[in-house]
Amino acid sequence: MPITLNQSMQPPPVEPLPGFINRKDCFAEISQLATRSTPYRPLAVIWIALDRFKQVNESFGHRGGDAVIAQLSQRLRNRTGTRGTWCRMAGDEFVCLASAYDSGQIQQLATDLLREIEIPLPIGGLLLHPSASLGIAILEENERPSLCLQRADQAMNTSKRAGGGRIVTSGSEPMPGRLGILLARHELELESKLHLALNHGGLNLHYQPCVNTDGHIISVEALMRCPAHHISPGEFIPIAEKTGLITRLGEWSLLEGARFAKYLSLAGLRTVVSINVSRAQFVTPNFSQTLHAALLCADVDPELIELELTESLFMDNSKLVQVNLRAALDTGVKIAIDDFGTGYSCLATLKDITASKLKLDRAFVVALPQDRRAFAVVKAIAQLGEDLGMRVVAEGVENRQQLDALHEAGVQAIQGYFYARPMPEEELMAWLENRRKQHD
Amino acid sequence: MTETITPSSVETQLEISLLKIGIPPRPVILDRIDAEMRKDEPDFNQLASVIAADVALSASLISITNSPYFGFRGRVSSPREALMMLGLNVASKAIAGIVMRKAFPKSPQLERFWDASARIARLSGWLAQRVTRGTLRADDAYTFGLFRDCGIPILLARFPGYFDILTEANHETSRGFTAVEETTLPTHHAAVGYMLAQSWWLPDETILSIRHHHDAEILGTPSIPPTLNSRYLIAVSQLAEYLLQQHTGLSFTQEWGKLGPACLRLLNLNEEDIAQILTEAAPILEAED
DSSP states (O other), X not given: OOOOOOTTSOOOOOOOOTTEEEHHHHHHHHHHHHTTOOSSSOOEEEEEEETTHHHHHHHHHHHHHHHHHHHHHHHHHHHHGGGEEEEEEETTEEXXXXXXXXXXXXXXXXXXXXXXXXXXXXXXXXXXXXXXXXEEEEOOTTOOHHHHHHHHHHHHHHHHHTTSSEEEETTOOOOSHHHHHHHHHHHHHHHHHHHHHHHTTOOEEEEEEEEETTSOEEEEEXXXXXXXXXXXXXXXXXXXXXXXXXXXXXXXXHHHHHHHHHHHHHTTOOOEEEEEOOHHHHTSTTHHHHHHHHHHHHTOOGGGEEEEEEHHHHTOOOHHHHHHHHHHHHHTOEEEEEEETSSOOOHHHHTTOOOSEEEEOHHHHHHTTTOHHHHHHHHHHHHHHHHHTOEEEXXXXXXXXXXXXXXXXXXXXXXXXXXXXXXXXXXHHHHHHHHHHHHO | OOOOOOTTOHHHHHHHHHHHSSSOOOOHHHHHHHHHHTSSSOOHHHHHHHHHTSHHHHHHHHHHHTOGGGTOOOOOOSHHHHHHHHHHHHHHHHHHHHHHHHXXXXXXXXXXXHHHHHHHHHHHHHHHHHHSTTSSOHHHHHHHHHHTTTHXXXXXXXXXXXXXXXXXXXHOSSXXXXXXXXXXXXXXXXXXXXXXXXHXXXXXXXXXXXXXXXXXXXXXXXOSSSOHHHHHHHHHHHHHHHHHHHHHTOOOOOHHHHHHHHHHHHHTOOHHHHHHHHHHHHHHHHOXX
């Protein structure tokens, strides 16, 4: 049952903490700060409740509990410095009022605060592993500040009910009930595995060949795998996108893929390596520097690198996207349009795009050969690609019937399990070598 | 491409990859440690014997474990004890720092650069304990000091004119260091170092700090990311570099003039504190290893 907030409600008496205002002053302070809230620097409330604190008091007595509170509260204050106003709402509950951050930074701040709390601390000869439930609410336009405080409290309670040790933002609470809790847990577990993989080299790249109708190998696509933690890309890519880790993963793939292209070339198996670049990664202001750094670190001929960008990026006229597209082309790398045909394609824009490859969305391939309308669209795209000087590639080809239909539609290049599945480096090298012998 | 080898000769390939590919690949020993860390019961003996096989690596690991600059002050005498003392996580960072210098080709031009990095690293480790009151771990500050400028040797090897660019950037008093590099190059040493650190799987905070270590804006306006710890790493290493310059009387860079005030604010220090810290730091500044 979430605690409902009411100014008249008698709060339990709590000891004052240095640098922390009390519950009553919190209401005055939040009203004051709310007057300065702007859409760019909104007032945010982070409500923090320590998990299992009752056990600490029971095990170590109130003096022990007070010592823990003193240390944790100090850590929290140090983390925000003067950029947060801190209030103690109850014995083990704190509120941070922050108005110097944008909403993205608030999520990061909450993560930092949770990480700060989770640093183990010694007490009575044992090492205590504290944890907390955090709720975030960002003041909306014309919202009463006390309501915002109440939303943060509710979000914190949602976090607590889901097992604690997590951050819930008001408005994005997981679906209620047991299923919601299970899903949230599963997601958190995946996120923590992904962090582990990122910190301990638990990721690698597999490569899937893209083959022309005459058997000639056009390129290999680099695909991320996480074998160390047994999670599939279908599981970790969405989490990486949600948490912003996708940029980091993408930058890592860029360098690793480029290094492998160099490696293949040194081994006499010169092949273009296609590397996926997510939207989040592409719209970072330093995308161009990072791309150059990767090419330089790999010491690779840029012609051996192809960046796969989703079609919606090409339709984006924002300055940053256009500048980064230009910068990418200037390095000499190739560009491919990924998942073409289901997004926001605008044929008028297509004529201005400098891309060497157009990858049909797999939804078209799945529909073949039965769906004649899909066949008609594929045929039209194949013709269009040819006229625009782009190679059209069908992804996800799994059987002979699909392959025949694609050939009939005029698609010249294929990628999919029918030809080859994604393979680790050594296996791919052997595969390439074998193919080369067959075609010599 | 004239350099061609057959895919069957794996040994040759590895050699070529080490020699020719732009940046040194992640050392295999780090993969071994990570593999052990993923196990419920890591086999310390197995790892210790791998490390012991490399006499120079063992000696460096023992020395660093016993070094006050790394924050442990242990009294260990074998790789196994060092692993037990540091824990695998910290040991992995320590080993990364040790093997990094060896991963680059030896060059007399680079010797002074590596020596300066080592001094900044030691001093950063000491400063983490002295000025951040334990907020920053000494081993993190030490490792960051070693890796901070690892983009420089890579660029020196790739661009014959980079030495001149570096000299110009070091003398620049108003524009950012990386901005000077970018007037001639399409990238800069912080971005290149960031890529190397990523491919070696260094911790997030270290990687981001390498990316932003000349970024006055990030230090001055505490936006996140990078995290506060990343900003501490940057501030501590800049302070270390400044102290080294003060101590030697050589001004090999102008970075303190541009970043110093923000570093002092972040670390909550003033000029008087700096004078005091400089006196206390003298033995560390003079230490050889």
